[in-house]
Amino acid sequence: xxxxxxxYLFSAVTIAMFTIVxxxxxxxxxxxxxxxxxxxxxxFFFLLDAxxxxxxxxxxxxxxxxxxxxxxxxxxDTTREVKENIRAPKLVFLLSGMTALLLVIAFVAPIVSDxxxxxxxxxxxxxxxxxxxxxxxxxYLVPFEVAAVMLLVAMVAGIILAGKKMDESLTLKxxxxxxxxxxx
Amino acid sequence: MITLSHYLILSALLFSIGLVGVYRRKNLLMxxxxxxxxxxxxxVGFAAISKFYGDLTGQMFAFFIVAVAASxxxxxxxxxxxWYKRRGTLDIDSMQSMHG
Numbered sequence: 001x002x003x004x005x006x007x008y009l010f011s012a013v014t015i016a017m018f019t020i021v022x023x024x025x026x027x028x029x030x031x032x033x034x035x036x037x038x039x040x041x042x043x044f045f046f047l048l049d050a051x052x053x054x055x056x057x058x059x060x061x062x063x064x065x066x067x068x069x070x071x072x073x074x075x076x077d078t079t080r081e082v083k084e085n086i087r088a089p090k091l092v093f094l095l096s097g098m099t100a101l102l103l104v105i106a107f108v109a110p111i112v113s114d115x116x117x118x119x120x121x122x123x124x125x126x127x128x129x130x131x132x133x134x135x136x137x138x139x140y141l142v143p144f145e146v147a148a149v150m151l152l153v154a155m156v157a158g159i160i161l162a163g164k165k166m167d168e169s170l171t172l173k174x175x176x177x178x179x180x181x182x183x184x
Numbered sequence: 185m186i187t188l189s190h191y192l193i194l195s196a197l198l199f200s201i202g203l204v205g206v207y208r209r210k211n212l213l214m215x216x217x218x219x220x221x222x223x224x225x226x227x228v229g230f231a232a233i234s235k236f237y238g239d240l241t242g243q244m245f246a247f248f249i250v251a252v253a254a255s256x257x258x259x260x261x262x263x264x265x266x267w268y269k270r271r272g273t274l275d276i277d278s279m280q281s282m283h284g
Contacts, residue, residue, distance in 0.1 A: 007186045011194050018198060018221050022205035027213055034217050041224050048191070048235040050243050053250075057227075060250050065220070065257050069213075072261040076213065076268055092207045100200035108192065135240045136247070147251040154255030161262025 006047055014040040027073060035066045052129040191232030198225035212267070212274040216260050223253045 017037035024030045038061040045054035126134070136144055202225055205218030227246040234242025264274060271278055 003186055007190065011197075014194075015197060015201065018201045021217050021221060022201055022208065027211075030214060030217055034220060037221070038224065041228060044191075044194075044228050045231050048231045050231045050234065050246075053227075053231055053243050053246055056247065056250055060254055061220075061224075065254060068257055068261055072265060073213070075265050076274065089208070093204060096200055096203035096207050100196055100203050103199070104192075104196045131240060132243060132247070135244060140244050143248060147248055151251060151255050154258040158258035158262045161259070162265045 003047060006043070010040050010043045010047070013037075014044075027076070031066065031069055031073065034069075035062050038062050038066070049128055051127070052132045188232055188236040191236075192229060195225050195229035195232065198228065201225075210276050212264055212276060215276070216257065216264075219256070220253065223249055 014037050017033045017040065020033035021030050021037065024033065038057065042054040042057040042061075045051075045057055199222060202218050202221035205221060206215060209215045209218055227249055230242040230246040230249070232242075234240060234246075268274055
């Protein structure tokens with residue numbers, strides 16, 4: 001009963017928030033709605049007994065990713081409304097609906113035909129974070145390490161891209177000046 | 185009673201909202217927001233399958249997707265900052281340098 005109420009509440013709020021993200025003309029509203037939607041998504045994870053994933057969702061998305069977006073938006077003029085020239089708006093909805101339907105059919109077909117077997121069944125009497133740890137550090141150790149290296153690469157790339165020539169204004173110069181500087 | 189189909193339908197709905205964003209948006213920042221929605225919709229589906237089939241693989245996949253999303257945002261925002269410093273706009277139409 002409570003599960004049903006929570007599910008419908010969460011799904012209504014999530015869909016509303018994500019619709020605001022997609023439709024809003026103001027970047028700031030979009031970002032706030034996205035953060036709210038992320039929190040609601042973590043609610044689904046708690047409903048699905050994926051406690052660890054729910055906590056990771058809150059920490060990584062609303063903590064790190066949203067803070068990163070907020071920092072990034074300091075560089076952009078966010079008070080101005082986003083101008084977009086959209087051609088054929090109805091076609092967009094039709095195309096995206098069709099694509100989503102196609103993808104869902106493609107991915108649900110093997111599930112419907114019931115060929116799924118549990119590769120790593122959940123252990124009895126073990127809490128979710130513990131079970132996740134057991135599987136992550138035994139079966140998925142190599143992908144875990146690869147993900148760690150990927151995050152390191154992303155961090156270095158972010159620092160290099162955003163922090164390079166921070167002391168000079170890049171907007172007041174023309175491209176030629178940069179090329180001259182690069183040639184020196 | 186909430187079944188697996190409920191979650192899969194919700195996941196598909198969220199995914200199509202994200203797709204509408206990807207098709208519709210012409211601003212790079214908004215496009216990045218839409219991709220976040222896509223990744224999250226898939227995560228919900230993975231977690232639901234993981235629960236209803238009693239398998240942890242789905243949660244593992246969702247976990248790695250979160251890691252990929254985080255690094256994507258870091259690199260994407262860096263590139264966007266460089267582009268904005270150069271051109272003063274984030275419009276996708278400003279990126280075509282060849283007018284064919």
